[in-house]
Each structure stands twice: as structure tokens, then as C-alpha cells.
Amino acid sequence: MAENAGSNAAAHPGYAAPPPATTAPGAAVGQEGTATGRAAETQLRAEARQVLGRLVGRDGVDFHPGQFEAIEALVSGGRRALVVQRTGWGKSAVYFVASLLLRARGAGPTLIVSPLLALMRDQVAAAERAGVRAAAINSANALEWDEIRARLAADEVDVLLVSPERLNNPRFRDEQLPELVRRMGLLVIDEAHCISDWGHDFRPDYRRIRDLIQVLPGNVPVLATTATANERVVHDVQEQLAADAGDVFVLRGPLARKSLRLGVLKLPSPRSQLAWLLSNLESLPGSGIIYALTVSGAEDIARALREAGHHVLAYTGRTGTEERAEAEQALKANAVKALVATSALGMGFDKPDLGFVVHVGAPSSPVAYYQQVGRAGRGTDNADVLLLPGTADRDIWQYFATSSMPDRERAEAVLVALNESGTLSAPQLEARVNLRRTPLELLLKVLAVDGAVQRVSGGWAATGTPWAYDGERYARVAAARVAEQNAMLDYENTSACRMEFLALALDDPEAAPCGRCDNCAGAWYPTGIEESANAGAQAALGRVGVELEPRAMWPGGMDRLGVPLKGKIKPEEIMGPGRALARLTDLGWGGPLRAIFEGEAPDAPIPDEMLRACVQVLAQWGWSERPVAVLNLPSRRRPQLVRSLAQGLAEIGKLPYGGELEYRHGGPRNGPGGSSAFRLADVYGQFGVPEQMAPNLAAASGPVLLVDDIADSRWTLTEATRVLRLAGAPGVLPFTLALSA
Incomplete structure (x- = not known):
């Protein structure tokens, strides 16, 4: 078979069922030694080749070694199979051919769990070109869901693709999935290495598939496919596929790519x-x-x-x-x-x-x-x-190594909040647990697949199932990640064959x-x-200036934290649009800024080159009203850096330097990071206007430039702005050296 047969099929006029089968669905594999078994295999191969011909748009094609064996295991044996083959080998041909053969035998639609929208788009397009009636339910096609549900009910869908996250969508999980499980002809888990903690691209929601497998009728075949699984991942996925269904058919081919x-x-x-x-x-x-x-x-x-x-x-x-x-x-x-x-x-x-x-x-x-x-x-x-x-x-x-691992203290805080308050949305949980939205949602996914919480209408709820932090497991995964990083460095430095190394x-x-x-x-x-490329690269990486957008709304639930702020930020208290020199992740100034903020360098005045770059940002700002003075926030960790930046900008811009705000009540305690609600609560009421600064603010004829070292959540700048505006400042324009992301 051609390298991509089944994944890039030519256009086909439509689905035509193969001839009726003589082998009943779910019949055991292993009849090769009998005349009946050999005849059944011969007929199934002939049917499968007919379907393959329609998939690729030409007659006379045949399967790669192992493809038919996998199809046979699914169609004749009703087995669970794991296929580990290189990209382009034609894994999609296995599940498309198997799907059509099973459909011809009266089976229900195939459910494919697929991880990415781009992958779903390609799979649906390939299926439709081959005459396979395919549909996808994902976040990008919500307007089509009702139509797809109607097609499913009318048995007009051969293959349905969903993301692993969709399996935890309350409506899909409670209303559609049970009927799909009842009718399902084949379950396909694409990119199955995502099931495993040891997989390079582990996704918590993929672990939910083990629960789905366990509720399937015993005669429903299951296929897992991947191109990137070592022995540890293969063993892990194999165990999850097996459940109580006995052995798993494993097809593993050479992974090196000759091209x-x-x-x-x-x-x-x-x-x-x-x-x-x-x-x-x-x-x-x-x-x-x-x-x-x-x-x-x-x-x-x-x-x-x-x-x-x-x-x-x-x-x-x-x-x-x-x-x-x-x-x-x-x-x-x-x-x-x-x-x-x-x-x-x-x-x-x-x-x-x-x-x-x-x-x-x-x-x-x-x-x-x-x-x-x-x-x-x-x-x-x-x-x-x-x-x-x-x-x-x-x-x-x-940074990314442990992002999928739960923090024990915060996980327990989430469970306490849900047990005390019932159903809570992610924004409501943010006001109770000091964790930002993205890591909070990832933590909720981990807790959900562990069975401790579940997604319900209106948010998340505790299930009552006890949860224990598996520190030993996470330590093993963390150690494996370090080993993988070292192996990547070995790849970079090896003098041996690179393809053989991979x-x-x-x-x-x-x-x-x-x-x-x-x-x-x-x-x-x-x-x-x-030489011109060197100059072009230097100019590109020397580019400065990133917009710093003002916050428009106070976080929800601030009253629970003793902060009397809610709803929209009042126009008379809001800060104006600001600027930063660069993001910490930028290719250009990101490196020098990371050396300051993430390294061990002692506090020092701002380097001259960095100050000149900041002046360039201000020169390009294009503000509607030029600032009339420069102020800065106080800093415990980098007082020289922040003060010298503010004073330098004032001197070069020929603006008065108005000094720095002062800490009240000891100042913020927790530093950067954490959820919006907790970050605001940490800085609320902690900044004051010095006595000598107040008259100048009230008399100012325009906005002031407020300088800080780094913008993380922007709540420090937002609260400082509120204080300055209440003290009489007509406007506040924030400026920082760095944005954290």
C-alpha cells in the first residue's frame, strides 16, 4: 500500500457497503488452522481490500504488513488492539476500513477520541473523501451539534470524532455518551500515548478513557494508535486497554523514517x-x-x-x-x-x-x-x-515539566472549597483558592479523572470519593521528565546516527x-x-515595546476576602493603557530580562543599554496625552533597579521625578503569582501616597507615568493606580521593564 493510503484518500463518489460477511462479529481470532477459518480470513481480506481501494481511489492496492492483521483482530475478533507505527504508515486506514466493515455487519458508529482540532479536521476530511460519513463534536463547531446529534440518531454517521475533554462535558457525558456506548461499533483512541503519565504529551482527560473502556460491552473492539511510544508507554497503554478483557493485540513496527x-x-x-x-x-x-x-x-x-x-x-x-x-x-x-x-x-x-x-x-x-x-x-x-x-x-x-502534576496543598484546598460550598465555577473557585485559571483548570481535570470532582452544570462539584495525593507517582514522573531532558541534550551532542538515537x-x-x-x-x-541577515536579526530582536492592557473588571468574590471591590472598575479609578519593554519569553530582550528576574544577579541600577531601550519604547508610545511626571512603585527585591529606571526616564524625558509610593501595613506579602482574587487581596490597601507627593498629584495637569519592574497579574499596578487617582492624579500610565508572559 502507498505510504499514506487511508490518510490522504482521493475523492470517492460515496459509501458502498462491502458484500455481506460470513464471519459473525466478535468471532474469535485463531481459526487459521481450520479450512473454515482460512476461508473466513480470505473473504475478509478480499472485502477489506475492496474498501481500501475505495479509500485510496484506485484498485489493486494492498495493505502494509500488519495492517490487515490489525483489522482482522478488530472485525473478526472483537479484540482490543494497540498499533504503534511511524507517522504516515496508515494507521487511519486501519480504523476507517475496520469501521466500514463493522458497519456492514450491523455495528453502530465508531467513536474516535482525537486530541487536536487540526487533527480532527484532517481526519474528517480524509474520511469524507473516502466515502466514510464522519462528523466531529468540538469547541469550534458548536452550531453544528444539534444537526450531528440528529444524524447520529438517524444512523447516518459512520465515525464520530470527539476530544478527550468532551468526555467530561456534562451534557455530552450524561445525555449522549450512554447511547453511544450502547450502540458503539468500535472505539478508537488516537495518539494513545496521551493516556500514559509517561507519554511525552500526557493529557489528564485521556485517563478518562480507561473508565469508558470499562463500561463498553465485552464484544466492542477497541483500537489505540500512536507513532511515539517507548516500551514503558506501550506497557502502560496495554494495561489500560486490557481492563477485564484479557490480552491485547499489539502491533509494533519500525519507527525510523527513511525519508x-x-x-x-x-x-x-x-x-x-x-x-x-x-x-x-x-x-x-x-x-x-x-x-x-x-x-x-x-x-x-x-x-x-x-x-x-x-x-x-x-x-x-x-x-x-x-x-x-x-x-x-x-x-x-x-x-x-x-x-x-x-x-x-x-x-x-x-x-x-x-x-x-x-x-x-x-x-x-x-x-x-x-x-x-x-x-x-x-x-x-x-x-x-x-x-x-x-x-x-x-x-x-x-517550567513545563511539572505543569500536569497537582500541588497537594492547593488540591486539598479545592476539595475543601467544593465540599463547603457545593457547585462552584472556576472563577468562583479562584476567589477561594490562590491559583490562576489555567493551572486551576488543569488541577480540576486531574482531580476529575481521579474521581474526586466532576464537572456539572454550573461548574464543578465534589463527588465524595476520597482523594489521596500520590506523591510517589508524581516523583517518578518528575524523575522521568529530567531523564528525558538529559536524553535530549545527549541527542544534540551525540556523534552517532541521529535517527538511530531517536x-x-x-x-x-x-x-x-x-x-x-x-x-x-x-x-x-x-x-x-x-551580513544583511545579521543586521535584520539584530533589528528584529532589538524591537521594543509590548502593550500593557489595563484591567477593566475587579475579580469576583472579593467580599469573601474582605475587599469591598466588585464589578467594573470606575472610570475615575482605572489606569490607562501602558507599555513594557518586552515579555520575559521574547527572543530579543527576553534573555537579558530573564537574567534579571530569574537569575541570581544582585540588585543594581538599570544598565545603560536597557534604559536607552526603555526610552525608545516611550518615544514610540503614541500616547494621546504626554505624562507630566514620573513616579515609581516601591520594591523590596530591586529598589535600585526600579528607582534608577524611573529617575533615568524622568531625566531623559525632562520630566519631574515625583518619588515613589510607600508601603502601608507592611506591604504585600505573597509576591507575584496566584489567582486574581488573592493577588488583588494581597495588594489592596498596601500602597500609600507620601505626604509630600499629594499636593503635586492634585495640581498635575496631565497623567503621571508609573514605573515598576515587572507586570505579572497587573493587580499591583491596578491598585496603585486606584490609590493615585483617589489622591488626585488625573490619569496613570503604567510602564514596566517586563511582562511575565
Whole structure:
């Protein structure tokens, strides 16, 4: 069978059922030794090849080794199967063919649990081209849900795709899932490594699938597929599939990709990495993907490349749903040279002729790296894959390493709040638990799959099931993450075959030297950087100024924390739009700022170069009314830095320096981080206007510039603004060195 048969089928006029089967659904596999068994297998293979021919749009095709065996296990055996095969092998052909064969035997629709919208879009499109009646229920097509439910009720859907998070949606879980379970012909778990704590892309909601498997009738086959699973993950997934159903059919093939030419190019700085891209992007074959580790990094690279005349688009967690779909289509149509993406563009994105993948900064494990580079060369003989390791990689890895692990104290606080108050929404919980929305929602997912809480209409509720913090398990996972990071560094530094290294990381028994990578055959990539590219990279990374948006609403539930603020912030108390020099995650000034805020450097006056960059931000601000004075917030950790910044801006801008606010009642106690409600409660009433500053504020003819070192939640600046406005300041324009994200 062709490399991508089943995943990129040609157009097909419509679904036509194969001939009736003589083998009853759920019949045991293992009849090969009998004449009846051999005849049944022969007929099933013939039917399966007919369906495959319709999938790929031509006759005479046959299966890759193992594909038919997996289909047979599902259709004739009603078994549970795990397929671990390289990207592009045709795993989707297995579940599409099996689905149509089962449907012809009277089975209900197939349910595919799929992790990403981009992957769902590709799967639905491939299914429809092949005459498989497919539909998806996800956050991007809410207007179509009623129509899809009607089609399901009328038995007009062969394959339904949902995200793992949808399994915990109260309406879907309580109203639709039971009927689906009753009628389901096949359950497919795509990207099944996400089930495992040990998988490189673990998602808490995937663990809910174990519960779904346990309630399925015993004769409903289950298929799990992935291209990125080592032995530990395979064993974990196999155990979860088995439940009480006995053994699992495991099909594992060689994972090395012969089409990929791997390389690693170490460059000394973000500037030189960007200069390399500016110099060499157009020489890379076809169109491809440039991966960055952070949203800001991807946006910075995309902007610099576009300004230099390259046709690229950014694709990140900040990219809207419609924009993502348009960007994916632009890449598939070769209308752009590249998408500059975070891991938001990852599993399952299907472009057979993708010519290259370049990483600016390394993923945190060889397995995660293999998964992303597997987007390239699926339907071509050659594709180039290059890693440009970053100097900040390890810091970024550390931040994400434990993000899916619950904090014991906060988990227990969530359970106490829910037990005391009943159903609470995430914003209401924020006012009771000192945890920001994103980590709070992740924690709730973990508690939900552990059975301690459940999502209900109106929010979250405790189930009454006891919950115990599994510290030993999380310690093991954390240790595994560190080992993976070290392995990624080993990949960067190895002198052995790079493809063999990745295959060994996946415990591939057929791992062998590829003969193509830079270590096997010599450096294949250009190393030169044009002088104009150096200048362009320096200009791009020297860009300064990030908008600092004012808060418009006080957090809900502040009365519970003793703070008499609610609703919209009054116009006479709100701060104006502000600016920061850069985000901590930016490629340019992000590095020097991280050295200040995340390093061990002692407090010191602001460096001259950084002060000049701040002056440039103010020069480009375009404010409607120029500030008439400069003030600053007090600082315990960096008083010299903050004061020297404010005084320097005042001196260069020929503005009076009005001094700094003072702490009241001991000042804030908890520092940055935490939920909005707790952060505001921490700073509320903690700032005061010094006696000598008050008359100048009341007499000011325009806004004042309020300087601080870093904006995290923005509640410090918001509360300080409220105090200054109540003291008579006509307006407050905030300025900080850094935004935390």
C-alpha cells in the first residue's frame, strides 16, 4: 500500500457497503488452522481490500504488513488492539476500513477520541473523501451539534470524532455518551500515548478513557494508535486497554523514517538563529514548519521573517480557531513557505509533501522531538529536519515539566472549597483558592479523572470519593521528565546516527544507522549567515515595546476576602493603557530580562543599554496625552533597579521625578503569582501616597507615568493606580521593564 493510503484518500463518489460477511462479529481470532477459518480470513481480506481501494481511489492496492492483521483482530475478533507505527504508515486506514466493515455487519458508529482540532479536521476530511460519513463534536463547531446529534440518531454517521475533554462535558457525558456506548461499533483512541503519565504529551482527560473502556460491552473492539511510544508507554497503554478483557493485540513496527535527513546546528544566540533563518529559509525544500518553544518566540520569528519578505504565518495558542484553519490550509496549498508554530501544531497534522521541519529551541525529550519532526516527509522520499538548540531551552523545559502534576496543598484546598460550598465555577473557585485559571483548570481535570470532582452544570462539584495525593507517582514522573531532558541534550551532542538515537529512545528493536544524517554523511545544511541577515536579526530582536492592557473588571468574590471591590472598575479609578519593554519569553530582550528576574544577579541600577531601550519604547508610545511626571512603585527585591529606571526616564524625558509610593501595613506579602482574587487581596490597601507627593498629584495637569519592574497579574499596578487617582492624579500610565508572559 502507498505510504499514506487511508490518510490522504482521493475523492470517492460515496459509501458502498462491502458484500455481506460470513464471519459473525466478535468471532474469535485463531481459526487459521481450520479450512473454515482460512476461508473466513480470505473473504475478509478480499472485502477489506475492496474498501481500501475505495479509500485510496484506485484498485489493486494492498495493505502494509500488519495492517490487515490489525483489522482482522478488530472485525473478526472483537479484540482490543494497540498499533504503534511511524507517522504516515496508515494507521487511519486501519480504523476507517475496520469501521466500514463493522458497519456492514450491523455495528453502530465508531467513536474516535482525537486530541487536536487540526487533527480532527484532517481526519474528517480524509474520511469524507473516502466515502466514510464522519462528523466531529468540538469547541469550534458548536452550531453544528444539534444537526450531528440528529444524524447520529438517524444512523447516518459512520465515525464520530470527539476530544478527550468532551468526555467530561456534562451534557455530552450524561445525555449522549450512554447511547453511544450502547450502540458503539468500535472505539478508537488516537495518539494513545496521551493516556500514559509517561507519554511525552500526557493529557489528564485521556485517563478518562480507561473508565469508558470499562463500561463498553465485552464484544466492542477497541483500537489505540500512536507513532511515539517507548516500551514503558506501550506497557502502560496495554494495561489500560486490557481492563477485564484479557490480552491485547499489539502491533509494533519500525519507527525510523527513511525519508528524513536529520541535523543539529548549534548557534550562539537567538540573534544568530534568526539570522540563519533569514539567510537560508528559502533554500529549504518545499514548504514546512518552524517550531518555537514559546508563543512569543514563534510570533517574534514570524514577524521578522515576514518583514524580510518571507511568506510565513504564526500558529500558536494565541491564534484564533478560524485563523488556525486558514493557516493550515495555506501550508497545505504551499501558499506560504512555513508556519512558525508552537506545539499547538503537532499531532496528526497531515501534509504528505511537507519538505522540512526546523526547531528553534529543542523540545524536552527525544520522543516529543520525533513526534514533531514526523510531520515531514510522509509522502516524499526526502525531507530535511534541523534542530537549532536554544540557550534558554532548559529553563523552558523546567517550567513545563511539572505543569500536569497537582500541588497537594492547593488540591486539598479545592476539595475543601467544593465540599463547603457545593457547585462552584472556576472563577468562583479562584476567589477561594490562590491559583490562576489555567493551572486551576488543569488541577480540576486531574482531580476529575481521579474521581474526586466532576464537572456539572454550573461548574464543578465534589463527588465524595476520597482523594489521596500520590506523591510517589508524581516523583517518578518528575524523575522521568529530567531523564528525558538529559536524553535530549545527549541527542544534540551525540556523534552517532541521529535517527538511530531517536529510534532507540522509542525502544525500536529495528533501530539502525540511517546513513543520511549529519553524523552519518556529514553536515548537509548551510552554515553561512549573510551580513544583511545579521543586521535584520539584530533589528528584529532589538524591537521594543509590548502593550500593557489595563484591567477593566475587579475579580469576583472579593467580599469573601474582605475587599469591598466588585464589578467594573470606575472610570475615575482605572489606569490607562501602558507599555513594557518586552515579555520575559521574547527572543530579543527576553534573555537579558530573564537574567534579571530569574537569575541570581544582585540588585543594581538599570544598565545603560536597557534604559536607552526603555526610552525608545516611550518615544514610540503614541500616547494621546504626554505624562507630566514620573513616579515609581516601591520594591523590596530591586529598589535600585526600579528607582534608577524611573529617575533615568524622568531625566531623559525632562520630566519631574515625583518619588515613589510607600508601603502601608507592611506591604504585600505573597509576591507575584496566584489567582486574581488573592493577588488583588494581597495588594489592596498596601500602597500609600507620601505626604509630600499629594499636593503635586492634585495640581498635575496631565497623567503621571508609573514605573515598576515587572507586570505579572497587573493587580499591583491596578491598585496603585486606584490609590493615585483617589489622591488626585488625573490619569496613570503604567510602564514596566517586563511582562511575565
